[in-house]
Amino acid sequence: MLGDIIIEEERYTMKRWWRCLLIVALAGLVWGSSTSGIADEKDRYAQLTPKYRKWLTEEVCWIITPQEEEEFLRLKSDTNRERFIEGFWEKRDPNPLTRENEYRDEHYQRLEYANRYLAVGSTRKGCLTDMGRVYILLGKPDDRDHTYSSNIVLPYEIWHYFKSPAPGLPPGMRIMFYRRFGAGEYLLFDPLFDRNRIFISRIRQWEFISPEQIRDVLGLEFTQAYSGIAPGYSTGFSSQIVEELRDPTWLKETIVSQVRSVPETGVVVDYTFDIFALSFEQVNIPTEEGFYQCHFNIEIPSEQITLKEEEDKLLGKVKFLGSISDSKGMTIARLEETAFLELSKEDYPAKQHYNLSLRWRADLVPGEYNLNLLSFDKLGRGQGKVEHTFTVDELRADRWLLSDIALGYKAVKANREMVEKGLPFTFGEYAIYPQGDATFRRGRGVMVAAELLAPEGWMPEEEPVTLVLSVEKGGEKKVLTSVPLSGIEGGGRRMVFFDSISTETLPPGEHTISLEVVNLSGELLIAEQKRCTLVDQPIEYGKFIINAQRGVDPVHLEYLFGLQYFLKGEYLKALPHLETAALKKPEELSYQVMFIKNLVVLDRLSRAEELVKGLRAKFPHDPQVLLIEATLLAKREHFAEALSRYEEVVKGGFTSAEIYNAMGMLYLNLKNNTKAREAFQRSLEIDPSQPEIKKLLEQIKGNYYK
Incomplete structure (x- = not known):
C-alpha cells in the first residue's frame, strides 16, 4: 500500500517558509500515471534480440543495478551491447591481473x-x-x-x-x-x-x-x-x-x-547500514464497544533520508513494514507503506529539517502485544526499527477509565472525512498532530488530549468530579487548569481536550504532564501522565505525514475483533463478533467461513451444518465451502458424503497433495484400498517428496488395512 503524504507546515521561527515542496504521492499517480509509459517499457525489452533479453532478464537480473539496466536499454546496436556486457564484467572482476574473472x-x-x-x-x-x-x-x-x-x-x-x-x-x-x-x-x-x-x-x-x-x-x-x-x-x-x-x-x-575477492562462499557484499534516529509514540484510546484504538507515530529526520537527483528534482523513497502480534506469536495487524518524496532543488534548503512522520492506527482487543516496525531507505543505507511490548487493558464498566495522554504541537477540527477514514490521532472532534519525541519550544502552546470513560451507574449530579491538569518538575507540581466534568453520563465517553496550554512560565527541561479525575473530597479516581521536554531553541514542526490507516468499516472491525479473539484461543469471545460480521454481510464469504470455523472448534456442529447448507445454496461450487462441508461430514463419520465433496473440489480444478491425502484416508475408512492407493498415488504425482505417504502405500499393498 502506498502512503498518502500530507505536508504540515508551521511558521514558528522568523524564517519565511517557501512553498510546499512535497507533492502528494497517491498510488494512482505514482504507479499508474500513464499506461503508455508501461507500454513503452515493454517495447524497450521487446526490441532486444532473444540473446540480450535473456542476458538482462535471467542471467544478471539479480546483480545488475537499476542505473546499469537503464543504460543497457538505451543502447541501439548489438555492438554497443557487447561492449556494455564486457565492461559490466570488468567492473566486477576482483583481480584484473589474472585471465579469469x-x-x-x-x-x-x-x-x-x-x-x-x-x-x-x-x-x-x-x-x-x-x-x-x-x-x-x-x-x-x-x-x-x-x-x-x-x-x-x-x-x-x-x-x-x-x-x-x-x-x-x-x-x-x-x-x-x-x-x-x-x-x-x-x-x-x-x-x-x-x-x-x-x-x-x-x-x-x-x-x-x-x-x-x-x-x-x-x-x-x-x-x-x-x-x-x-x-x-x-x-x-x-x-x-x-x-x-x-x-x-x-x-x-x-x-x-x-566486490574485493571471491572466497569459497562466493561474492563478498557489504550489508552494513546506517541506523535511523527514530522517535516513537503510542496512545491507546478505549472505546465503549470494548476495544482500543491504538495510535502510533514514528518519525525519521528527513536529513537522514537519501535523496537522489533526477533532472531538476530530488527523489526519496522510504519503506515501512510493521506487524502487531499477540502473546502467542499470532500476527494481528500488518503494515506496509511506501513514502515517495519528490522535492524541488530550490525549495529543499527550506524544508530539509522536516521529519517524515508515519501515523498508524490498529484496533485491538485487550491482551499483551508486540509491535515490530521496520523502516529502510530504498535509495540509501539507512534503516531503523521499533520493537515495543505493550498491554491493552481489560475494560471494566464499574470503574473510571482514562486513555493515554496525547501531546501535540497543533490541533484542528476533525472533518467528516477524517472521522470516516479513521485517521490516526483523531480524538472525537479534533485531530491532534503529535511531536515524535515530545519536545516543544518553551513559550509555545501545547495541545493536550485524552478520552475518558465514566463507570456504569455514575450520576454526575450526585457525585460531581473535576478534571485537573498539572505539570511537575523536580518534585514541584503546578496546577495549570481545573474544570468540572460535564457533558457525560454513567457509562458514557467524552473527549478531554485542552487547547494550547501555556508553557511560558515553565523552566526548560523534562516535565511530567498529569491529568487527574478527583471527586469533591479530593479523592483521586484515576490519573494518567505523559513526559515532555521544553527547550528554548527554535524547533522545526513541519512534517511529511503518512497516514497509514484508511477507511474504517465497522462490520470489518467486528470481523477483526473476532479474528483476534480466535487467534488467541478465546473462541467464546470471538463468537459474537464473528457472528455479527457474518450476519451483517452475508455476501462476504470470508466472514461466513471464519464464523463456521469458530463453531467447529466449539463443537457446535449443528449450527455449522446449517450455515454450510446456506452457503452451498449461494456458492454451490466454491472450494472453501466444499472443503468445510467435507470436514464436517468427516467429523460426523459420513465418509462417503465427505468423499463426494472432495471429488467435486477436484473436478473443479482445485487439487493439492493434501486433498488427495484426505481422500485416501477416507477411502481407508471405507475399506476401499484400491481407491485409497489411487488417491495417494495422485498425491505423490503432485509432491513426490512424501516418505510417509510412500510408506502408507507399501502398507496398503501388504494388505495392512482390512
Missing part, C-alpha cells in the same frame, strides 16, 4: 545450479525462484535440512550458513523456504509476517490451534529458524534481511562497490 565464473556456476536444481514445483526457471535468487546472491549453503510432506506437515527446507555469508550478515544464518499448501515452488519465509500455520496441512490445521502445538510437531530446527534468521536476531531484523533478499535493489549497488 572469478566473479563472473562463480556467478554462472550459481546460475547453472539454480536452473538445474532449484526449479522444484515451479513453472519458471530456477534462477527466477526465491531459492534461485538467494543461491545466486549468497552462494551455496553449508548445510540443508529437508522436511518432506506428511499427513500433517507440509514440505519446507532450511539453508544454513555457518559462517557469515557476507560482511554485515551474522554467522549461523538459517533461511527457510516453504511450499504454499504443499505444492508449487518453494517460497522465502519471513519470520515477521508469515505464520507457522502455513507449515501444517489445511486438512489437519484444526488439530493444532496454538503455536506451541505446531512447533512441537515441527521440531527444534523449525523453531529456531522460525524465531529469527540467526541466533539473537529479532523477527524484525530478520524480516529486514528477507526483504533485501526479495528486492535486492540495494544489494545490487553494493555488489558493484564492495
